[in-house]
């Protein structure tokens with residue numbers, strides 16, 4: 205089916221700590237639809253935490269599972285999906301997302317991310333603040349490809365969700 209004939213999904217993307225999993229359910233509620241959290245689905249399927257998957261199976265295995273579980277979500281219609289921080293970076297995932305919905309980047313400054321991630325070293329992807337910053341900079345190149353950018357400061361999640369709804373309604377239809 206042509207992607208232009210279907211109702212789009214709404215994909216939230218952005219760095220770890222951007223608030224994708226918090227804003228997602230609120231956005232789904234406002235749109236009167238279902239919410240899916242890709243990271244949670246991976247943990248449910250694997251029956252272990254993502255951190256553990258990285259430790260025991262490595263990042264490549266995680267990325268493979270991530271794509272495998274993203275595919276069925278992209279076959280749904282009109283749902284909200286919180287992606288992981290690295291999902292949109294992979295070309296295969298980006299193509300899936302861009303052809304089935306509207307991508308929404310929660311653009312949070314690094315300072316705020318640092319504040320939000322209490323224990324950054326507990327995250328599987330960086331072992332030092334420098335590594336975290338380097339990854340953040342690298343990711344921006346991909347996040348900028350999103351259809352909608354929402355600049356976030358300390359705004360409450362409810363306000364962010366409402367802003368997204370307005371931005372979605374103002375989008376020129378592509379689907």
Ligand code: S3P
Nearest residue numbers: 219220221243254287288289290
């Ligand atoms: C990752 C972010 C995490 C999770 C995994 C990899 C990343 O998701 O998918 O640890 O590559 O940035 P959150 O952004 O939901 O924390």
